[in-house]
Amino acid sequence: MWQVTVNSKLNAMVELTEYPTHPDPPVAPALLVAAVALIDGQGHVLMHQRPHSSVHGGLWEFPGGKVEAGETPEAAAAREMAEELGIAIDPAALCPVGFASGMTVPSSTGGSSRSLVILLYAARQWTGEPQLHEGEAMAWLDPHRVPALAMPELDYPLAAALIAWVEKNLFPPSVERR
Numbered sequence: 230m231w232q233v234t235v236n237s238k239l240n241a242m243v244e245l246t247e248y249p250t251h252p253d254p255p256v257a258p259a260l261l262v263a264a265v266a267l268i269d270g271q272g273h274v275l276m277h278q279r280p281h282s283s284v285h286g287g288l289w290e291f292p293g294g295k296v297e298a299g300e301t302p303e304a305a306a307a308r309e310m311a312e313e314l315g316i317a318i319d320p321a322a323l324c325p326v327g328f329a330s331g332m333t334v335p336s337s338t339g340g341s342s343r344s345l346v347i348l349l350y351a352a353r354q355w356t357g358e359p360q361l362h363e364g365e366a367m368a369w370l371d372p373h374r375v376p377a378l379a380m381p382e383l384d385y386p387l388a389a390a391l392i393a394w395v396e397k398n399l400f401p402p403s404v405e406r407r
């Protein structure tokens with residue numbers, strides 16, 4: 230009788246271990262976004278207003294976008310600068326400033342929310358004059374004014390990281406001022 234009880238408990242444990250009856254739902258990998266704080270000779274940062282038709286439409290952001298499969302975040306940031314602003318930027322000239330992590334807002338077409346990580350880089354060297362290709366507007370601002378903008382939630386910690394970064398003048402000496 231004792232043996233039978235032990236065996237049935239063991240069987241139950243094996244069953245629980247090998248055949249979970251309530252598996253966790255699959256979790257989509259985090260969406261990785263690379264964004265850039267372009268800093269001009271006056272120490273102003275370029276902020277970009279998202280297209281009204283997009284997620285967070287009309288809010289201000291650091292220009293950038295999703296890292297695509299097979300791309301490094303730096304290469305993605307450089308590609309987005311060309312697509313959104315028409316400037317060429319050397320991925321090696323991007324300096325990491327900080328990151329923010331949260332969840333995406335569900336899309337208006339019904340997509341569900343997923344994990345989102347935004348990497349913020351700073352740059353003060355690029356080729357060409359930034360022009361508006363996709364957004365509603367752009368503006369050069371003292372970084373201390375950025376937190377007063379209407380932005381997606383994750384941009385507030387990114388703005389705080391940028392302010393701390395510029396106050397400490399953390400650009401490596403090799404990255405020359407524009």
Ligand SMILES: Nc1nc2c([nH]c(=O)n2[C@H]2C[C@H](O)[C@@H](COP(=O)(O)OP(=O)(O)OP(=O)(O)O)O2)c(=O)[nH]1
Pocket residue numbers: 262263264283284285289290291292293294295296333334345347381382383384
């Ligand atoms: N680029 C950028 N995206 C941001 C910021 N803050 C923030 O929450 N996001 C979110 C909005 C989106 O969920 C996601 C980036 O999407 P995106 O629409 O800019 O990316 P993308 O250019 O690759 O867009 P698409 O080609 O898929 O249309 O990150 C920010 O400061 N810059």
